[in-house]
Amino acid sequence: MDIRARRIFRLSLTTALALAIAYAMGGIFAFLAPLFAFILTLKPAPPMGIRGLLAVVIIISLTTGTGLLLVPMLMHYPVSAMLLAALGLYLSAYLTLHLHQAALGMFVALGTSLISTAGLYNFTMGSELVQALAGGMAIAIISQWLVYPFFPEPSGTAGSTPDQPPPDPRESRWIAMRSTLIVLPVYFMALTNPSLYMAAIMKSISLGQQASELDARHAGRELLGSTFLAGFYAMAVWVGLSILPNLWMFFLWILLAGIHIGAKIYGALPTRLSPSFWVNVMTTLLILIGPAVADVSSGKDVYMASFVRLGLFIFVSLYAWVTLSMLDAWRHRQMNRHLQPEPS
Incomplete structure (x- = not known):
């Protein structure tokens, strides 16, 4: 079989299997498992072993559990807690950019923002979300164990990545600051209504990581375009699922969407858009469709809730684009000012 x-x-x-296992187990945040499975399996490498799984679960519990420590501070010392949250978001972006620890950076960001927000709304929900993050990662890795033997990497290519030049510390600090400014206002809004903005926080964290690789010229197409396209994919999956609403059909529709988007990511289907664009489409699709399924079981109006959720995602994407453009324009002006010769 061709490597692509x-x-x-x-x-x-792997993504569809993680989804089936998580929803069969009946977790309240079951959509996290396929999301983690997709992120982990993007890299063409064998899955981690049992020791790696145990280490990851411990790291997730520690990094995300620190978000619960912010809850009492948010209630009694809100200014100090918000400054600590900003520091945590900056640290997460710096870990991702400068130290190339993307998974660790993502979980620090989730603990700082998502867990503290959920804990402020309901401390029990925050604790359950920490368990769901660790459980979702475990399900994702187990799904990798089950799928990888059928589609292994050819010998000599597994885990091979080109050597990257060491990052410039000043550039890493600048991009980390830019990423923090994208996530932080959404976090502040979520503190006013945690149940409404929790999905928007996950979207803003995804955009913050994606924006680290973008410039202002391509940000609109990458950030807004991928969000709109993910909305169309989510509607298509929902219409297909409504024909026969059961877990196996959910598994098959996500499998079909994953095959089509994966073909775009790995270049099997021609596209003018970058792989990061299609990665963001799939992650946004999972963040959209998962809460929509949960809305059915809770008795909410699925279409209205999904419309509000998609509107928030578009607003967050638009804000990220505007912020990215303004910060880059300001930085270019400052650099040009320093490069101009001083009058004699």
Whole structure:
């Protein structure tokens, strides 16, 4: 089998299998498992072993559990807590950019923002969310164990990545600051209504990581375009699922969407858009469709809730684009001012 086909089927089947296992177990945040499975399987490498799984679960519990420590501070010392949250978001972006610890940076960001927000709304929910994050990662890794033997990487290519030049510390600090400013206002809004903005926080964290690789010229197409397209994918999956609403059909529709988007990511289907664009489409699709399924069981109006959620995602994407453009324009002006010769 062609190496691109192996990667496409491994990515889509691992994501769909993690979704089926998580929803069969009945977790309240079941959509986290396929999201983690998709992120982990993007890299063409064998899955981690049992020791790696245990280490990851411990790291997730520690990094996200620190968000619960912010809850009493948010209630009694809100200014200090918000400054600590800003520091945590900056640290998470710096870990991702400068130290190339993307998974660790993501969980620091989730603990700082998502867990503290959920804990402020309901401390029990915050504790359950920490358990759901660790459990979702475990399900994702187990799904990798089950799928990888059928679609392994050819010998000599597994885990091979080109050497990257060491990052410039000043550039890393600047991009980390830019990423923090994208996530922080959404976090502040979520503190006023945690139940409404929790999904928007996850979207802003995803955008903050994606914006680290973008410039202002391509940010609009990458950030807004991928969000709109994810909305169309989510509607297509929902219409297909409404024909026969059961877990196996959910599994099959996510598998089909994963195959099509994976083919775009790995270049099997021609596209003018970057792989990061399609990665953001799939992550946004999972963040949209998962809460929509949960809305059915809770008796909410699915269409209205999904419309509000998608509107928030578009607003967050638009804000990220405007922030990115303004900060880059300001920085270019400052650099040009320093480069101009002083009058004699």
